[in-house]
Amino acid sequence: DSGRIAFLGLGHMGEPMAVNLIKAGFDVVGFDVVPAAVEAARGAGVPCVDTAVEAATGAEIVLTMFPSGEILLDAYRGVDGPGLLESAPANTMFLDCSTIDVAQAREAAELALAAGHRSADAPVSGGVVGAEAGTLTFMIGAEDADLEHIMPLLEVMGRKLVHCGGHGAGQAAKVCNNMLLGISMIGAAEAFVLGEKLGLSHQALFDVISTASGQCWSVTTNCPVPGPVPTSPANRDYTPGFAGALMAKDLGLALNALEHTGVAAQLGPLAAQIYRKFADEGGAGRDFSGIITDIRGRSQD
Numbered sequence: 001d002s003g004r005i006a007f008l009g010l011g012h013m014g015e016p017m018a019v020n021l022i023k024a025g026f027d028v029v030g031f032d033v034v035p036a037a038v039e040a041a042r043g044a045g046v047p048c049v050d051t052a053v054e055a056a057t058g059a060e061i062v063l064t065m066f067p068s069g070e071i072l073l074d075a076y077r078g079v080d081g082p083g084l085l086e087s088a089p090a091n092t093m094f095l096d097c098s099t100i101d102v103a104q105a106r107e108a109a110e111l112a113l114a115a116g117h118r119s120a121d122a123p124v125s126g127g128v129v130g131a132e133a134g135t136l137t138f139m140i141g142a143e144d145a146d147l148e149h150i151m152p153l154l155e156v157m158g159r160k161l162v163h164c165g166g167h168g169a170g171q172a173a174k175v176c177n178n179m180l181l182g183i184s185m186i187g188a189a190e191a192f193v194l195g196e197k198l199g200l201s202h203q204a205l206f207d208v209i210s211t212a213s214g215q216c217w218s219v220t221t222n223c224p225v226p227g228p229v230p231t232s233p234a235n236r237d238y239t240p241g242f243a244g245a246l247m248a249k250d251l252g253l254a255l256n257a258l259e260h261t262g263v264a265a266q267l268g269p270l271a272a273q274i275y276r277k278f279a280d281e282g283g284a285g286r287d288f289s290g291i292i293t294d295i296r297g298r299s300q301d
């Protein structure tokens with residue numbers, strides 16, 4: 001019998017994740033700073049309270065699903081009032097599932113431990129569809145001893161759970177994966193535009209790449225041209241899927257991590273720049289595979 005879960009951040013991802021926990025019989029109390037999000041969550045069956053402090057009081061697990069690390073650290077410490085760390089009973093598990101900076105995740109863990117709590121980072125991949133279906137992948141950064149405490153929840157919300165190492169390791173794995181994803185999508189899009197210019201059909205090039213050495217998720221699952229993979233966002237005018245704004249955010253986190261570690265990467269920063277521009281110039285709400293439209297648009301007739 002697990003104790004109460006305070007679920008903070010009931011947005012696109014958080015709300016369906018909280019709903020799945022409730023369906024599985026967990027005792028969940030929700031909170032969000034945006035009243036409309038609270039109303040929607042209540043409508044979906046999530047009992048909510050009016051303040052973060054109220055949610056954290058009496059919680060055994062504080063689960064956060066926030067837009068950024070700044071927001072997480074502010075909520076932990078409190079701004080103009082008591083924060084979550086102060087409000088929760090001793091030895092509460094602070095489980096953050098947001099995608100944030102590796103350095104901020106480590107800082108959050110240090111703050112939680114210093115306040116007499118436990119901590120784990122468990123960012124996800126799989127998007128809103130995975131959150132609704134309970135099929136997310138969780139990348140977990142936690143001490144071994146804390147795993148048994150969080151696994152029952154993560155098993156409800158996810159399908160694949162990977163324990164990547166200690167505090168911050170989940171965010172580290174996520175940032176590496178998404179940097180590669182951004183780079184590979186740009187590569188896939190450039191290959192398809194080049195194929196068009198050389199007179200290849202999309203299907204012919206797909207049939208080769210998908211079974212040859214260029215094979216990657218950006219081609220086989222999220223193919224940037226319509227046709228070869230009927231479920232890819234290209235077939236529905238690039239409705240996400242994985243929105244350009246989120247790819248730009250994740251590549252920003254990759255940039256920070258590259259700088260922090262001194263890695264001599266060239267493609268990661270370039271991908272970050274390309275997706276920042278894509279998001280700022282109309283691509284924020286489009287699937288990130290829509291980058292192919294930009295490449296085509298800038299190419300000569």
Ligand code: NAD
Binds near residue numbers: 012033067071242
């Ligand atoms: P969202 O903006 O829809 O939801 C975030 C929610 O947090 C909002 O409702 C916001 O009001 C709330 N919030 C902000 N500050 C708060 C506070 N102090 N207390 C309580 N609530 C607060 O974002 P989302 O799409 O649900 O994404 C959440 C996280 O998951 C992000 O870190 C994102 O990068 C990551 N993620 C998203 C997806 C996706 O497809 N949407 C996929 C993988 C990972």
